[in-house]
Amino acid sequence: MGRFQVMTMTDAAAGRVREIVDARDGAKGIRVGIKKGGCAGMEYTIDLVTEPEAKDDHVEHGGAHVWVAPEAALFLLGTEMDFEKTTLRTGFTFHNPNQSSACGCGESVELKPADLKALAEARAAADAA
Numbered sequence: 001m002g003r004f005q006v007m008t009m010t011d012a013a014a015g016r017v018r019e020i021v022d023a024r025d026g027a028k029g030i031r032v033g034i035k036k037g038g039c040a041g042m043e044y045t046i047d048l049v050t051e052p053e054a055k056d057d058h059v060e061h062g063g064a065h066v067w068v069a070p071e072a073a074l075f076l077l078g079t080e081m082d083f084e085k086t087t088l089r090t091g092f093t094f095h096n097p098n099q100s101s102a103c104g105c106g107e108s109v110e111l112k113p114a115d116l117k118a119l120a121e122a123r124a125a126a127d128a129a
Helices: 011-023 070-076 116-128
Strands: 007-009 029-036 042-049 057-061 064-068 079-085 090-095 099-102 109-111
Touching: 007 011, 007 057, 007 064, 011 029, 011 057, 011 064, 011 079, 029 070, 042 090, 064 070
Parallel strands: 007 079, 029 064
Antiparallel strands: 029 042, 057 064, 079 090, 099 109
16 A cells, blocks of 8 residues: 555445546546535545645545645544435535534534644554565
8 A cells, every 4th residue: 555545435436436436537536625604614526636746645545535724634644534425415525534514404514633643653654564
């Protein structure tokens, strides 16, 4: 593995990312970020990536590419991105250990930054492996 990954994605999420990329010319993947908003304080954002930004964290799974905005990395640490289709909604979901609460609609969340000391230790362990 070598490089430390900010977040992971399920096979279902990777499949959906590949579908999005295949449907759009020039797309290389998606970019996950966060923005202030929603009833719980923060919302996840997903944008199409045509030109990856060097400062973004890159996550690859099953040929699907996701970039994580630097300002979101601390909040997304350890998160698993999934994709689900239910009768109520179809979309990416985020199983985030940094989430302290979510609103009832599931569209916005309250996030706390990850522990930087733990992050540094995890990165060091990943680099040593």
